[in-house]
Amino acid sequence: EPPGNAETEAKQSRAGSARDRRQRFRDMTLEEKVTYFVNLPSQIPKMKCEVVTAEEKYRGYINNYQDGIVYMKTFKRPFQKEIDFREIEDISLIGF
Numbered sequence: 001e002p003p004g005n006a007e008t009e010a011k012q013s014r015a016g017s018a019r020d021r022r023q024r025f026r027d028m029t030l031e032e033k034v035t036y037f038v039n040l041p042s043q044i045p046k047m048k049c050e051v052v053t054a055e056e057k058y059r060g061y062i063n064n065y066q067d068g069i070v071y072m073k074t075f076k077r078p079f080q081k082e083i084d085f086r087e088i089e090d091i092s093l094i095g096f
Contacts, residue, residue, distance in 0.1 A: 022093055033049075034088075037063075038063070038065050046061045048061060048094045049091055051090075052088070052089045052092075053088055054087065054089060058072055058083065060075050060079075068085045069085065070088065
């Protein structure tokens with residue numbers, strides 16, 4: 001292992017900006033995106049997202065994924081939405 005390698009890695013991890021995270025997020029499959037939100041550590045601020053189906057777009061937080069159903073806390077009444085994963089066409093990050 002060449003010297004200075006750890007320092008280079010530390011620099012790279014510090015450079016892991018929000019932009020890089022968004023880029024990596026874009027490269028994930030839909031299922032990876034859902035599990036990414038569900039598995040975020042509690043100390044990380046919840047990330048808002050937009051879930052797109054053929055009929056509608058839902059904005060809010062994905063908080064669970066079980067038996068093919070994505071559970072969302074949404075910004076509009078009734079503030080809870082259960083979406084069949086198969087109906088999801090896209091998921092995008094809309095920041096914190």
